[in-house]
Amino acid sequence: MASRRALLIRAAALAGAALAPAGWTRAFAQARLADYPFGLGVASGDPLPDGVVLWTRLATDPKAMDGGMTPAPVEVAWEIAEDEQLSRGVRRGRALAAAEAGHSVHVEVAGLKPDRDYWYRFTAGGHATPVARTRTAPEPQADVRRLRIAYGSCQKWEAGYYPALAHLAADHPDLVLFLGDYIYEKAASKGDVARLHPPEAADDLASYRHRYAWYKADADLQAAHAAAPWMVMWDDHEVSNDYGDDQDRSNPPPAQFLKRRAAAYQAYWENMPLRRTALPAGPDMHLYRALDWGRLARLAVIDDRQYRAHRACDADPDSKLIPAACPERFEPGRTMLGRPQEDWLAQELRGSTARWNLLGQQTLMGPLDTPDGQVSNDGWDGYVATRRRILETWRDHKVANPVVLGGDVHAFFAGDMSVEPGGPPVASEFVGGSISSLGMDAATMAAVLAANPRLAMGDGETRGYGLVDLTPDACAVTFRAVASALEPVSPIRDLARFVVENGQAGLKRA
Ligand SMILES: [Fe+2]
CATH class of the missing domain: 2.60.40.380 (Purple acid phosphatase-like, N-terminal)
Incomplete structure (x- = not known):
């Protein structure tokens, strides 16, 4: 050697x-x-x-x-x-890692x-x-009997370590779905943190590249990537807190923000296993896409950040909580996805012959009221019409077994979704906790669950990820929880387990 x-x-x-x-x-x-x-x-x-x-x-x-x-x-x-052992090689080649691409290499093997x-x-x-x-994925018409997807989100470096990712790798998934907040862009926190990252915020290409490199040096994150192919989608912190379209929480001039977005998207591309179809052009990057796993599953992954309408009833730029009565959030013209993506999604759903139709999206998709009658204008509650159109597409086109997977809120949630509040369930949703980012305490969660009877379960104190086991008969979702993300090594347990049975909308505890 x-x-x-x-x-x-x-x-x-x-x-x-x-x-x-x-x-x-x-x-x-x-x-x-x-x-x-x-x-x-x-x-x-x-x-x-x-x-x-x-x-x-x-x-x-x-x-x-x-x-x-x-x-x-x-x-x-x-x-x-x-x-x-690499003794039965099937393809090999060479590629140039260029500085213009952050010395990244993307090989599309066929x-x-x-x-x-x-x-x-x-x-x-x-x-x-x-x-x-x-x-590799199965052929489109293959009669596939099983698929295991591990899904996670929100791995704030300062908040802890990634024992969850070590266990995720050991669970031997066929596919890993990451639903955003792969990095956090902010400057170092002033208070106590589990581990340190650079003091300054990531806001240009060099600093975003640096932040990704810092995160990617983690051995458990590398192990999770080495265990299975990933399908990635971003949320806000790959760019800036609570951003949407050309606006972020701090309301910089839109032209200035789009420059930052272009740098962030370029760094995202460089650091993720993405195809050339996702290559960014300035501040634009086509990331929404669908994956078929034989006849067993279609997984559509949507981008709810890049094309969304500006925040509804945005009286206080420092708070995402607005009165539930805000009329703007119900306007039919408001879009969370942008019209082209919404049309694409409707087509993917209507045209699907898959047994299970999974929707990977960033956050909690169904309604969430705070105990004092407020909602967030950063999530689907700020874009009620878009949510309703998707629910109606599932219902009216009899889309088989819709199941929603989410992240973002640093909590596990399981619940059913209906077109009208209290109506029959159309889809079930499962928010898969956070890898390390901190969430709400048990008392706050208890109040949230009391205010939202549609939710079967919620836990904001536990870090982990979700595991989806699909067969033609059932979709089993297991919430996997580490004892502590403040330790580099920590045991895992099953926090909760749910099943959706083929042809029967609505989750059951398992
Ligand atoms: Fe997050």
Whole structure:
């Protein structure tokens, strides 16, 4: 190994010499690969029946502002095989990790077989990543008997560690769905924190890149990526607190905010296992999409941030709570998704022949009243007409078994949704807690549950994630809870378990 590495470094130096003077930087970059360049781990994502995205981003020193990297591009090799020893290789290739893309690599592998595990790794400068697992989706008409999806959100670095992600990896999901707040953009908190990150807020490309690198240096986060393909969606903190369209909580000039959004979206693209279809163009990035898992499931993942109408009844920019009677939130023209995305979603739902129709979205989708009669204008309660249109599409087009998965609120919630309050259930929703971010205490939760009888369960004090086990007969959802996210290592338990049976709207405790 050592001699092979020495040989590679010498070869790189020779290549650099031949390319002088531009080659000087190249030789310099290769020389710095004396340090391990895969400090941010690997990932895979967005599986199709014949392929998957493989991702890595180079950083020899993840917590340095520049990641330890020079501006020179670095050649990275990748390989994917049918076995964990990589002895039955099926595809391999090379890609350039360029500074313009934050030294990230996105490989869209094609030509794979459907519905099976693969293993992959990257190599560069004589270094190799650990071997990671991924999986392809089944063929569209395949009669699939089971699918396990782990889903999570909200992993604020300062709030704790990621033992939840270590357990998520050990649960061996076919797919991981991440529903946003992968990073938090804010400046360091003044008070006590579980662990430190850079003092300044992320608000331009360099600082967003730095924040992702800081998070991605975490070993449990890397393990969760190495365990299964991910399907990712952002929420607000990948950009700025409570943002929507060209507005955030602090109301900066829209043109200035869109510059920040463009930087944040670019950094998001660079750090996630996404296809080229999601490549950002300035402040625009097409992230909503659907994934089919044979005839068993269709999973639509929607972007409720980029296209939403401005906040309803926004009298106090520092508070998201508004009177429930605010008339603006009921206006039929108000949209949470933007018309093109709403039309796309309706088409995905109407045209689906899947047994289960999962909707991955950022937050609690059904109504939530506070005990004193207020609602949040940052969630679906500020966009009642959009929610109603989706509920009516499920009901009127007899969409099979709609189940909603959510995050954002730093709590576990389970409940049914109906078109009219108190009406028959049309869909069930399951909000899967938070990986580390802190939520409401038990007394506050008790008051919230008392004010919202549609909710079967709520827990804001426990950190964890959700596990969805689908079969043709049932959708079982298990809320998985760690004892403490203030410890790097912490045991896991089942907090609650629910079942939705095929053809019978409404959740049951299991
Ligand atoms: Fe969050």
